[in-house]
Amino acid sequence: MDEESLRKLLNAGSEIVGNVTGAIIGSAIAGPTGLLLGASLPTIFSMTFNRISDDVLNRTISKREEQKIGAGYIFAIDRIEKNIKAGKIIREDGFIGNDNILSDSNVILEGVTTKLQKEWELKKLQFYGNFLGNISFTDEVDFNYATVLLKIAENLSYRQLCLIKVFKKKGTPQIDLAPIENEYARGLSTKTFNYSLYSDLAEMDRLSVFQRRGPIKLGATIGNCILSDIGIKLYQLMNLEEIEKNDYNETVYELQSMLPGRL
Structure with missing residues (x-):
């Protein structure tokens, strides 16, 4: 051979x-x-x-x-x-x-x-x-x-890998996604609501990339969360710290636009 x-x-x-x-x-x-x-x-x-x-x-x-x-x-x-x-x-x-x-x-x-x-x-x-x-x-x-x-x-999409990096870098001790979920549930801001980003976050939760943290918010499916062991292991094994700076910053900006003052 x-x-x-x-x-x-x-x-x-x-x-x-x-x-x-x-x-x-x-x-x-x-x-x-x-x-x-x-x-x-x-x-x-x-x-x-x-x-x-x-x-x-x-x-x-x-x-x-x-x-x-x-x-x-x-x-x-x-x-x-x-x-x-x-x-x-x-x-x-x-x-x-x-x-x-x-x-x-x-x-x-x-x-x-x-x-x-x-x-x-x-x-x-x-x-x-x-x-x-x-x-x-x-x-x-x-x-x-x-x-x-x-x-x-x-x-996971490439943007979802970028989101893992965001949560690893900024999700200490937790990121509260309840405001995004509440807005989605009420059907508000349809012109500005980033449905694709919300869908990415919901899918990551379904795949157990997130681990929920209290306090539990009424009506929130995800709410307060950090990376689960699955999310952390993916970050480590895939060396997601190597995600390009521009892609990381763009993802941070998208998430901040939906969570003003909270990230």
């Missing part, structure tokens, strides 16, 4: 990486003739990426899908390199299997690959890659929890 398939995906991914993020990609995957797999990547990871890359290119997928998968792998490999340089320890709880296609890490890689292939919001690719690059260093998140988080991440 050589690196040819992986090299092809990484080179395909490089065509869109620069267009979707301002992130600086580490030197471990950059080469003068294109993106190559760095020698610093541990064998256990290179074997896994090579195996799944062979499988991906044996499927019938479009060039655009190759680019999206490759971009996600670029971010994942870059995150792995950064974790190793930061001294983080690769988990030793059985999550990673040497040559077992049914190992937890291989199944998660297959899941992320499927999400990357179908993802239409290109700005999410970086954060799928971060998730993949972090999960093998995060032993407090077992396979079942990782699967739940990945399913929730798939259902």
Whole structure:
């Protein structure tokens, strides 16, 4: 098993990486003739990426899908390199299997690959890659929890990821969404009410991204809330602090417009 398939995906991914993020990609995957797999990547990871890359290119997928998968792998490999340089320890709880296609890490890689292939919001690719690059260093998140988080991440839009960052940065101790809910319930301010943002918040509550805090407001479905453990884990595993400043500020502005003086 050589690196040819992986090299092809990484080179395909490089065509869109620069267009979707301002992130600086580490030197471990950059080469003068294109993106190559760095020698610093541990064998256990290179074997896994090579195996799944062979499988991906044996499927019938479009060039655009190759680019999206490759971009996600670029971010994942870059995150792995950064974790190793930061001294983080690769988990030793059985999550990673040497040559077992049914190992937890291989199944998660297959899941992320499927999400990357179908993802239409290109700005999410970086954060799928971060998730993949972090999960093998995060032993407090077992396979079942990782699967739940990945399913929730798939259902969240890029703006909802931005909202997670807003709640992480500004939601201490809590953000009161009751005024937004009350306005929605009364049907007021129809010309200015941001229904799409309200819908995003309600969906995040349904997906258990929020955890409610007292006091309970009459008629409020969400009310006072902070990030739940699910929200915090997504923030950490996806490195949502890397969301671009402009996107973050725009989301803050939208939320502040609905909660004047409260955020």
